Amino acid sequence: MPPEKHALLSASSASRWLKCTAAPRFEEGLPENTSEYAEEGRLAHAIGELKVLKKCTPMSTRTYNTRLNKLKKNPLYDPEMDKTTDLYLEHITEQVMDYDSAPTVAVEVRVDFSDYVPEGFGTCDCCIIGGDLLSITDYKHGKGVPVSAVGNPQMKLYALGALRRYAAVFGDTIKRVRMTIDQPRLDSYTTDEITVEELRAWGESIKPIAQRAFSGLGEFVPGDHCRFCRGKAQCRARAKVNTALEDFKDCVPAGSIPADALVPQEHSHTGAVTGEEVHPLLTDAEIGDLLERGAQLVQWYKDLEAYATEALLAGKEIPGWKLVAGRSNRTFTDQDAAIQAVIAAGYDEALVYDRKPKTLSELEKLMGKAEFAEKIGGFVTKPLGKPTLAPASDKREAYAPAASDFAGVKADA
Ligand code: SF4
Structure with missing residues (x-):
């Protein structure tokens, strides 16, 4: 899977360039980091795509198995991908079933939203069209930060591109757009729905911003969105406010x-x-x-x-700073041989080994969510976590136990 080519004003970076119009041209001159996480994400996407294709289009089991086995040979493959993409497939299937008659389903759809954003294009994971409804879904494999579909500009740009792509076939029968983000590893599934009219009005409203960002005459506006910017460490504007x-x-x-x-x-x-x-x-x-x-x-x-x-x-110099070896722990070069030597020295095996059950998460990974819930879900309880400071804008509910519950509780630092 070659790395995906991105538009200068990509849909995935829209939440950044809509706020900091200088970012795209600034980032353009900086090296791109291809992380292992991004490669893992691409592999999980390919597995999810294959599963949806098998379910929604004619594909022989043999072809499916051959393609799946090939993907599983990738060194980055993790059995967890099978479970998360099963959940994605389940969710796509539910959406398809929601339509009154069998809708059109397409995966990994190349969409062009350059009517609104100069040279804007991207790939939408799944488009489902039937009646007056276009549903688009984005699968996110990351488990860093949950991303909400509500008001999400990436999804709106994909939707504008999908409307353009399917205009020739469906004309203006599509009146509503439903946008969903599936992030199974975070148990996060969010959906937003707007009318085509509202979506197009939004597209018009961002046109001048996109033009400014594309022209290179944009302004540096630091904020939360800097977090995913390629220039986040070197940006002078961000340094200035910080x-x-x-x-x-x-x-x-x-x-x-x-x-x-x-x-x-x-x-x-x-x-x-x-x-x-x-x-x-x-x-x-x-x-x-x-x-x-x-x-x-x-x-x-x-x-x-x-x-x-x-x-x-990389061998560069940062004046006043150097790298040192961090703390490390002693470890056996050959654990099995070391244990055998302890037993040979006369120590009882029962004293040498600890028999520990797997953790809840490890068991869930082993059994899969459904079987885990069915067989041992009744034994699971989730106590209220320790009070942790968060900004008022945080989406989680405020911690509000009785005041006495706080007695003696020390907040997380
Ligand atoms: S670090 Fe922040 S302010 Fe600087 S270019 Fe990136 S998004 Fe803009």
């Missing part, structure tokens, strides 16, 4: 605090600063602000560390 003095300077009153400006602590610790008075304790509002800025700073620092490590490994 430079501690710059970033933190307006969070608290600037300069040294004269002793007579301090108000006594008992006055209030939530307290606002009145006139020239400055309280020695930060207010809760200031702490909220600092945490928000600090999160970006920590992420940026990690990106800098990763960049410098790679550069030093």
Whole structure:
């Protein structure tokens, strides 16, 4: 499987270039990292595609098995891929069954959305069309961050491309578009639905932004979207907003605090600063602000560390820094031989071996989700996790046990 060629303004990077219009041309000049994760994802996609093709198009079992076995010979193949792509297939099958009559199903569909985005094209994992509904599904193999289909620009661009591709066959019978992202390894399945009219209006609204991003005259706008940018470590604009003095300077009153400006602590610790008075304790509002800025700073620092490590490994110099060997643990060169030597020395086998059951996740991986749920699901319980700090925008529900439940509980750092 050769690496996929990407458009300058790809659908998968749309959430970035829609906010930072300078990113595409900036990234263009930087080397692309092909990670093992991306290769794994491509392999899982190929397996999923084959399964959907077998289910929805005429394909002999022999051809299917030959192709599947060939994919399984890839050194990156992991049996987990079989399970996750089974779940993807199950979900596609459910969607097909939802149509009143058998819909048209196509996989790995090359879509062109250049009517809206200069030279925009991409590959949509699965398109299902029937009646007035176009359903598109994107399979994501990654298990880093769950990606929601709701309002997702990547999905909207694929949908615009799919409408264009099938216009000749279906004309304007398609009135609704359903967009789904399946991320089985994170148990995340999300769907959004809009009318074709709404989708096209959105496409029109992003045209000038896409033009700006394509022209190379865009603006650098750092934010959460920097996380997947190829230039995240070297970008000066991102460095500028993350430079501690710059970033933190307006969070608290600037300069040294004269002793007579301090108000006594008992006055209030939530307290606002009145006139020239400055309280020695930060207010809760200031702490909220600092945490928000600090999160970006920590992420940026990690990106800098990763960049410098790679550069030093490649033989470059990062002034003031070097690589050292990290901590490591002793290990046997031949564990079996070592254990045999212990037994030969007169130690009882029962003392030498620990018999440990597999973990819950290992058993689920072994049995598959369905059998696991059926046979031992009743033994599974999930206690409420320890309270963990998260931004108010986090999609998880707020932790709200009785106040007494917190007694003695220490929050995660
Ligand atoms: S790191 Fe952020 S600000 Fe810099 S180009 Fe990339 S997305 Fe834009």
